[in-house]
Amino acid sequence: MGLQLLGGLTPEEFLRDYWQKKPLLIRQAVTDFPGMIDLAGLTRLAQRDDVESRLIEQRNGKWKLEHGPFNKARFNRLPDSDWTILVSNMNHLDPAMDELLQRFNFLPYTRLDDLMISWAPPGGSVGPHYDSYDVFLLQVGGQKQWQISSDDEGNFIEDAPIRVLRDFHPEQEWVLEHGDMLYLPPKYAHHGIALTSGMTWSIGFRAPRTQEIAVKFLEFLQDEICLEGMYSDPDRQPTSEPGRIDDEFVASITAMLQKVQWDESTIRRFVGRYFTEPKPHVFFTPPARELDFDDFAEQLACHGIRLDSKSQLLFEGEQFYLNGEELDCEPECHPALQQLAHQRRLDAGNYDDALQELLYEQYQLGYLHPAS
Numbered sequence: 001m002g003l004q005l006l007g008g009l010t011p012e013e014f015l016r017d018y019w020q021k022k023p024l025l026i027r028q029a030v031t032d033f034p035g036m037i038d039l040a041g042l043t044r045l046a047q048r049d050d051v052e053s054r055l056i057e058q059r060n061g062k063w064k065l066e067h068g069p070f071n072k073a074r075f076n077r078l079p080d081s082d083w084t085i086l087v088s089n090m091n092h093l094d095p096a097m098d099e100l101l102q103r104f105n106f107l108p109y110t111r112l113d114d115l116m117i118s119w120a121p122p123g124g125s126v127g128p129h130y131d132s133y134d135v136f137l138l139q140v141g142g143q144k145q146w147q148i149s150s151d152d153e154g155n156f157i158e159d160a161p162i163r164v165l166r167d168f169h170p171e172q173e174w175v176l177e178h179g180d181m182l183y184l185p186p187k188y189a190h191h192g193i194a195l196t197s198g199m200t201w202s203i204g205f206r207a208p209r210t211q212e213i214a215v216k217f218l219e220f221l222q223d224e225i226c227l228e229g230m231y232s233d234p235d236r237q238p239t240s241e242p243g244r245i246d247d248e249f250v251a252s253i254t255a256m257l258q259k260v261q262w263d264e265s266t267i268r269r270f271v272g273r274y275f276t277e278p279k280p281h282v283f284f285t286p287p288a289r290e291l292d293f294d295d296f297a298e299q300l301a302c303h304g305i306r307l308d309s310k311s312q313l314l315f316e317g318e319q320f321y322l323n324g325e326e327l328d329c330e331p332e333c334h335p336a337l338q339q340l341a342h343q344r345r346l347d348a349g350n351y352d353d354a355l356q357e358l359l360y361e362q363y364q365l366g367y368l369h370p371a372s
Contacts, residue, residue, distance in 0.1 A: 005029050005181075011106035020134060020185045023148055025174055029181035030138060035096020039197075042119050043075050045087050052088040052281060056126050056162060063127060065161035081123035084194075090201075091115045091309055092282070097201075098309040102344065104136070104203055109314060109341075110275045113206040120144075120194035127164035128191035129156075133207040136183050137190075139176035142198015146182055147173045149189040165189060206275075213274075220270045227259050268316050269326070276312040277324035284310065284323075284366035291370070296363055297356050299370035305359060306345040311367045313341040323367060330354045345371060 006014045007026035018024045046053035046068045053068030059082070066074075075085075091098040091114055101115045113133070117140075118126070128147075137146070147170035155166045168191055175195065176182060184190055186207065192200065231252060239246070278284075291299065299305070307313060313322045320327040320337050329337060333355045340346045346359075348371070362368050 004031070005103055015106075018183060018185075022185065023172070023188060024183040025176075026181045026183070028179045030100070030179050033096075033140070034099040035094060036140070037090075037094065037097075037117065037199075039085075039119050042085060042087055042117060042199075043070070043072070045093060046070050046085060047072060050281070050283070051093065054086045055083065056086070057083040058123075058125065058127070063157075063160045063162055063164060081121050082125075084118050084120040084124040084126055086116060086118040086126075088116045089114045089279075089282075090117050093309075095309065100201070101203060107205070109312060110271075111205045111207075113204045116202045116204060118200045118202065119198070120200075121197045122194055124194040125192060126162060127160075128168035128189060129163050129165055130187045130189045131184070131204070132209075133186055134184070134205040136181055136203040137176075137192070138181045138201040138203065139178060140199040140201050141178050143195040144176050144198060144200060145173065145193045145195055146176060147191045148182075148184065151189060216274055217267075217270050220273065221260065221262065221266075224262075224266060225260055227256070229256075231256065269319070272314055272316055272319060272321035273324050273326065276314050276321045278310060278312070282310050284308065286364060286366045287369075290364065293356075293360055296360050296370070299372060300346075300348070300356060300359065301350055302348055303370055303372035304346050304348040305340075305363070305368050306371045307340065307368050308366060313337070313344075315341050322362065327358065329358055333358060340368075 003010065005026075007024065007029065009017075014024070045051050046055075047070055049069045051068065053070065055066040055068070055070065055074070057064040057078075087093075091101040097115050097117075101112065104112055147168075149169055149171045151169055151171075157164045157166050168189060170191065174182070178198070182190075233248070233252065311323055313320065315321065315334075315338060318331065318334060320329060320334075320341070327337070332352055336346060336351060336355055351359075359368065363370075
């Protein structure tokens with residue numbers, strides 16, 4: 001990664017001095033965009049039912065929120081100002097967006113989440129708010145005024161369909177132009193207003209809540225635990241209060257539940273599966289014209305393979321996880337799989353049969369593709 005992305009800072013310097021600590025404005029952070037998209041392309045995506053999209057308008061001081069998919073005619077009725085169209089997970093939809101997102105891989109894929117694009121004409125905004133996660137706000141075309149504040153009162157407008165702060169007291173203000181980028185730590189209030197038509201590409205990071213992690217871990221344990229025995233009370237005495245839950249019964253149930261235990265290895269397996277599990281709206285499409293094994297092996301040897309943009313491959317120790325599942329692989333496959341996890345692609349070359357067979361199975365599921 002070049003130093004330009006972080007304004008001349010090394011990743012170590014940025015993480016030490018700014019990450020989750022204070023904002024950073026970076027002028028001309030990106031000048032070599034791998035690809036672009038215009039409003040027409042963005043609205044076409046917003047018409048698809050497999051794409052997460054939103055339309056936010058401000059009318060007479062009131063906020064209005066609509067969720068996609070949208071009808072094409074809906075965009076023809078929009079005014080000349082004061083609205084924003086947002087499309088999430090652009091890195092799943094456009095290889096160029098995925099390439100730009102990977103420039104932030106100085107942070108682990110367990111944290112790097114997605115690239116969202118918002119397009120707004122003059123006056124377009126989503127109001128003053130804060131995010132619960134780190135975010136880089138990259139201006140693409142046009143000009144946008146950003147005001148920020150460290151004040152976190154959480155005083156939101158109660159009847160608004162989006163989280164808009166009732167009281168916002170800006171402490172700093174800038175105008176961002178094409179290629180400029182603003183980093184904000186979690187819960188740093190910010191308010192962006194488009195001065196001219198343009199886009200904001202938001203690089204967001206995953207920060208699940210403790211409650212979510214706990215619930216998902218308990219769901220994971222359902223398939224992991226196997227407890228023997230059943231409730232019994234051979235020493236039960238007659239009761240004159242059949243409606244009362246007695247202490248002995250509670251103690252017996254407590255003893256049964258205390259058999260539910262886990263160790264660090266259980267948590268490691270949970271982390272691998274949870275942080276590679278696709279989001280609920282993500283689906284994979286098997287190849288329309290599936291290569292047979294020999295043709296796939298030839299493609300691998302000549303061109304290599306790449307992960308699908310929606311795929312997530314992580315590893316911990318000798319265990320590999322792909323899209324929420326544990327991979328059963330031989331030790332000789334590990335170096336190549338580590339390269340695939342880090343670089344999201346595997347160079348052309350001659351690989352042993354065990355790896356070819358494993359990769360072919362994932363290709364059939366649509367999890368990876370020949371690089372050609």
